Structures are given as C-alpha cells and as structure tokens.
Amino acid sequence: MTALLSIRDLSVAYRRDGVEVPALKGVSLDVLEGERLAIIGESGSGKSTLALALAGLLAMGTEIGGMIEWSASQSQTPRSFAPLSGLPAISPARGEIGSFADGSSPATLEISKSSDDGSISPLAGEMPGRAEGGVPERRPSAIGNTQAPLLGSDIGFVFQDPSSSLDPVMPIGKQIAEVAHTHLGPGWKGAYAKAKTLLERVRLPNPDATIHAYPHQLSGGQKQRVAIAAAIAAGPKLLIADEATSALDTIVQAEIVALIRRLVSEDGMTLIFISHDIALAASLADRIAVLRHGELIELGETSQIVNAPQQAYTRALLDAHLGLNAEPLLDRQDTSA
C-alpha cells in the first residue's frame, strides 16, 4: 500500500502564558491509503493535536515544525471551489506544513471559501514557523497548484461533540448541503439532493423531514450521524474521527463505530480514528499508533499491539482496560484484605 500521508518529524508547541508547551515532539508516521489507523493515547498525549495538524486546524500562533506530505493521486477531477489562497508554509511541490522563514508574511488558511454565506467559519490560521532561517523556496508562492489537502474535500473531520461542531441555528440539511455546494459545486438543488442521500446513508430516520430539523431536535447519536454526513459530503479521501464516539453511551457508540466502518469501506476512504480507548480502537483499526507525552512510542498491526506490545506503556494501557473478562477489582481487594 502506498502512503496517503507522510508525516516527518512533526513537532507542535502551543504558547501558554508566554511559555512554549510542546504538544508533539518529532512524530514520524505514514498513513497508508485505504487503511484504518487508530491513534490512541491518554490526555496530553498529543493525539488531538496530531489530528488538528493534519487537518490544518491548529490555532493561530501555534509553533509547527517538520513536514506533512500529502500524496493523493493526481487523477482527481478538477474541483470548482476557489483554490486555497495559502496554507501555512506548504510547498507547492510537496505540501509541507511548517518551518518557513521567520519574518515572512503569515500565510492565511481559508477553509471552504463559500461564495454564499460563511456558516462554515473561514478560519484564518496564522502559523509562524520556527526560526530555522532561510527556506524561502517553501514560501507559499504558487499555492493554488498545491497538492496540499483541503479540509472538506480531501479531509473530512468528525469532532467529539456534535453539539458544538454543528451550527445550532441552521437546518441540518443545509449544513450538509453547504459542504457539497462548496466543494463539489452542483448548485444548491443538487447539493440538497446530495444531503438527502447522505442522511439516508448515515441511517437517519425519515430524511425528508429530518433535512429541515435543527440540531437540538436530534439525539446525541443522531447529531453525530449528521456531523459524519457533513464530513463525507464532498467525498474526502481521508476521514479523521477525533474521539467521535466518546460523548455517546456504549450502545450508540457501537452504532456510530459500525457506521464509520461501513462508510469508510463503501467509499474507499482512509480512516484516522483517534481514541483514548484501546479496546474500541482495536475493534476497528488495521494498525494502532500509541502516543504518549507528544511522542509516538509504538506503531504496529492491531494484533501485534494487542498481543505482543513492545512498550511497557502499551502493555499498561492494555492491562488497565476493564473488559467483561477482566478479574474484578473487588476480588483483588477481597483477597488482599
């Protein structure tokens, strides 16, 4: 399998009260085309930072180093959206994020440049790179031709909390149609037809009525189905699900995981599934990457990670899982008493 994404020496640091706090430290990783890759870790491991970095969603002022290479096939059909006016420090040739010369004018990242209304907020990302000095060829001069991934059309992103990722005052049909309209350009009529098809594909009941519903009228699981429909509306090659089932109860979680599995398989998407739950990750992923304190400490086939982890930390995560066949803590306490 070929790599869809090559991540090389990716470092990210946030500034907090003037202090630089590293979130990712030199992570290198290939995401293979068509695979389901789980990225697991505990709080502060950097798993969400990695997801946001891949999607170009890191906040302004974040320090980014290293490189992300997007090698989607060149044969994609031309798309009608306005080309990126500039991704942060992405080279025309290789699609690199990060490390452009200090003092260069900050690039602007525009997501889904819709001519209609800006309900998917156009995020302006100012990402000054590290002061490595002298890499002027990486300046985003001819960025319009770049193969850098575009959020929405190349990458679909599903967040943990659909209540905050969906617009509360816009009918859900429009939120989905807007993605199709922006990136595929079929006109609003076509976009709404696409939205209805997507509502059926994510198995929302009664799509004809639901298309006019507002997020607050839906349950948490239904909202997450809408968020998934919007994420895949423009046919992305890569779907990133960042703790997309963590706020849901176990039964709904299992349904959403089954939905993601089916959609990824039907559309031939590559999946990056970010989770704190090693058992959930193992139930879905072909490979598992384990992050700890911002470093990639282990990466392997799911069966290898689960049955023959190389790192003590990975084993500790496995041992800490409380499954339905684990020895109850109650017994351990009783025997030690």
Next chain:
Amino acid sequence: MSVLAVSNLTKRYHRGGKPFAAVDDVSFEIGPAETLALAGPSGSGKSTIARLVLRLIEPDAGRIDFEDADFLTMSGAALRARRARLQMVFQDPLAAFNPRATVARVLNDPLRVHGIAPRADRPRRIAALLERVGLDAGLAQRAIHEISGGQRQRVAIARAIATRPSLIVLDEAVSALDVSVRGQILELLLDLQRQERIAYLFISHDLGVIRAVAHRIFILDAGRIAESGDARAVIAYPQSSVGKALVAAMPKLVRDRP
C-alpha cells in the same frame, strides 16, 4: 437493614407538551458497605435517580428512606444533619468546584458547615483527608484549576468523606479519567468502602467498570428497571433486551494471553 431504601420512585417531565416519566416506579435498597450500580443507555433515568436520592429535585411519587428515616419529609436542621451522611461525586470535578478555590478551601467548607471540626483543628483534618485519598498534604494550597483531573477527583472524594458519610452517590465519577488514573481511583473507592463501611450508588454507562467494582446491578431502560441482580451474573447472562444490547456494545479486547 438498609442504608438507602427507594420505593416506587417516579419523576415526570414534559417533553413536547406531553408528560413522560424519566423515572417510573423504581424501587431498590442498598445495604451498608454495598455497591449498587445503575446502568443503562443515555436517557434511561440513571442521573435523575441520583438527583432524586440527593434531593436536588423532588419526585412526583414514591418514598426514600435514608438510614431508616423518611428522607423526603425532612427539613431544616434534621435534613442538614442527615445530608452530611449522604455525599456525592460527579463526573467533572472542575464543574463541581469553584476552579479558583484552593484545595484547602474546598475541604474546609464541609468541615465548617457541618461543624465537624473546630477552626483550629481544620488544617490538620484537611491534611489527614488529603493523605487518606493518596494526595500530598502540600497540595492544600494549590488552586483546583492547577491540579490534574485525577488529583481533582481525589479531592472530590476527600470532600465527600470529610463528613463521614454512610452513602456516596458516584455519578459517572470515573468516566472522564484516563484509564491508568481510573484504576487507581476505583481502588481508592474500594479501599474506603472496606475501611469506612461506605455504601455506593454507582452510576455508569460502562459495564466493564461496573463489573470491576459493583456487588449488584440495576439496568434501567426508559425510566424503568429492566433487570437486576448480582453484577457479574447479570453482565455474563443478561436477560432483558437492553441488558443484552449493553453487553453486545462493549468493545471486546481479545488478547491471546491475558
């Protein structure tokens, strides 16, 4: 003898103009030093029962006996005294505390309000409480927002045990914790239960966690009890459709060697 006896508890709300029962004729008892788990999908009534038991909301029907006294008719000083014996720990301790308060202040309040310790004695009591939940006494002067999530949940437990309760309601108390921290908190709860004979009403959507710590389980569905019994037996052989669905939905980690 039971610590808590709930009989025919019912709580109705209105949804879209129509009344519906969030909790519908629920009865159960918890014995001393027993852990009773409430499980069920979102909206099944678990947290509503917790809030009814704590008298944060009042039921439409039913009876709650706490330490063999009618808890719902109590008021004034009698209620306040009894409330000291019934404590709670929620999912998110950052939301439960004033984030700018120090740990010492959070632990001082119950000692003061319930007259547990005179002012001069409180610093010593606070240090002892911190030590009891596995925290360094030096943490007392730190602000709640400065400490880690696991430390915060230990502070919440310290506050809960400050008034020597016979029952603690734990509503998804370990759900937001990292797995490594979660195990330590569960061990702490079990240790406290053995030493102090505290009963727990343990609310969780996670059957794995329930199986690890609970004696008995009640599975709720749409406000009603779908099934109940020994926690391990029910989870191993669920009879109700919701019980079967909950067990089937648990991610299975299949390892060659455990």
